[in-house]
Amino acid sequence: MIKKSVFLCLVILFSVGLFLLLNPPIEKQVVKEFSKPAIETVGQPESGNEAGFFSFRGLSSSALLEEMGEPLRKDPSEYGYDWWVYGSDEEVEMQFGIQDREVVTGILFKKDAGPVRVHDSYEEVAESYPFESSYRLDSEGAYTLELTEKDIAERPVISLGDRWSAQLYFDNVTKDIFAIRMLRNDVLLKHQPYKIVYRGTLPLQEVLDKKAWSRIEDGMEAQILLITNGVRAIHDASPLLEHEEASFVAYGHSRDMDQNNYFSHYSKNGDGLKERLGAILYVRAGENIASQYVDATAAVHGWLNSPGHRKALLDPHYTHLGVGVHGRYYTQNFLTVP
Numbered sequence: 001m002i003k004k005s006v007f008l009c010l011v012i013l014f015s016v017g018l019f020l021l022l023n024p025p026i027e028k029q030v031v032k033e034f035s036k037p038a039i040e041t042v043g044q045p046e047s048g049n050e051a052g053f054f055s056f057r058g059l060s061s062s063a064l065l066e067e068m069g070e071p072l073r074k075d076p077s078e079y080g081y082d083w084w085v086y087g088s089d090e091e092v093e094m095q096f097g098i099q100d101r102e103v104v105t106g107i108l109f110k111k112d113a114g115p116v117r118v119h120d121s122y123e124e125v126a127e128s129y130p131f132e133s134s135y136r137l138d139s140e141g142a143y144t145l146e147l148t149e150k151d152i153a154e155r156p157v158i159s160l161g162d163r164w165s166a167q168l169y170f171d172n173v174t175k176d177i178f179a180i181r182m183l184r185n186d187v188l189l190k191h192q193p194y195k196i197v198y199r200g201t202l203p204l205q206e207v208l209d210k211k212a213w214s215r216i217e218d219g220m221e222a223q224i225l226l227i228t229n230g231v232r233a234i235h236d237a238s239p240l241l242e243h244e245e246a247s248f249v250a251y252g253h254s255r256d257m258d259q260n261n262y263f264s265h266y267s268k269n270g271d272g273l274k275e276r277l278g279a280i281l282y283v284r285a286g287e288n289i290a291s292q293y294v295d296a297t298a299a300v301h302g303w304l305n306s307p308g309h310r311k312a313l314l315d316p317h318y319t320h321l322g323v324g325v326h327g328r329y330y331t332q333n334f335l336t337v338p
Contacts, residue, residue, distance in 0.1 A: 052112045056182075057184070077216060080206060083096070090239045091230035094107060107180065108180045109227065109230050118177050137188065139163040140189050141199075142198055145195070154305055155301070156170075157188075165183055173310070220330075221247065228300060231304060232313070242323075246335055247324055248324070250322045252324065257291065257326075286315065286334040287312070287333055289330065319336050320335040321333070
């Protein structure tokens with residue numbers, strides 16, 4: 001009887017051992033399947049912090065002021081946060097989106113410490129981070145971003161962990177990072193920069209009045225000038241001076257395209273840039289237009305990665321720039337002034 005009991009115990013122990021060997025704990029399987037490279041460092045930025053720019057995420061506005069000082073300018077956005085822009089009168093270095101006294105997004109234009117940096121090559125970054133065509137926002141619900149091949153080549157998105165992501169804006173000529181945008185995932189969902197597959201409903205876009213839009217447009221115009229000059233500096237082209245009359249013309253064309261629902265260098269009455277500039281004195285002129293980009297940074301990146309627009313953006317012979325934004329329509333008027 002005792003022998004049978006011992007034999008039965010041995011059989012049970014053998015069966016349990018075999019089961020565990022063939023079926024490891026479910027927790028380990030899940031972690032292995034879904035783990036992705038992520039940067040987990042959070043908190044106040046410090047000198048030498050390896051996380052660099054990413055360590056500003058979630059920072060309080062008071063801590064940001066203590067660390068960075070007063071911004072060059074503060075501009076509202078259409079997404080509920082205000083941009084704090086840092087840099088010089090000629091170019092922007094970085095900007096932070098502040099909502100409810102907290103950093104909810106930010107954009108970096110200058111090389112900085114950290115695991116991903118401006119000017120890092122596409123090949124180098126791709127070795128450490130997966131650039132995926134489907135990017136799930138599980139922290140926000142049943143939402144998945146669907147990226148095209150062009151998206152993956154020019155503006156892939158990576159996880160920063162802790163409900164944050166980063167969009168990497170690549171220059172498709174130099175194949176390195178032009179700018180880095182970090183966003184809390186709810187802000188990324190509000191931007192809707194890619195196709196979204198979802199169950200339920202999308203966040204409602206805030207309805208803004210004409211006065212609010214005017215302030216947003218003024219801010220984007222100033223940012224486009226600063227970002228443009230930053231891009232030109234990288235490519236050894238001199239900074240452009242603001243041209244108020246050309247800005248007025250550019251704004252008029254953006255407004256006309258928006259209100260009359262078209263997108264062209266030629267107005268519906270047939271007028272082109274030459275007719276719109278009228279009596280403005282210039283030697284050479286060029287025009288870039290864009291529409292439906294989420295903001296100033298995205299619009300400039302779009303121009304940078306389009307051969308014809310890039311040529312105007314980096315032309316060393318231009319001396320002045322007029323920028324006009326109306327809604328999500330953007331116009332740049334480049335001039336060489338004698």
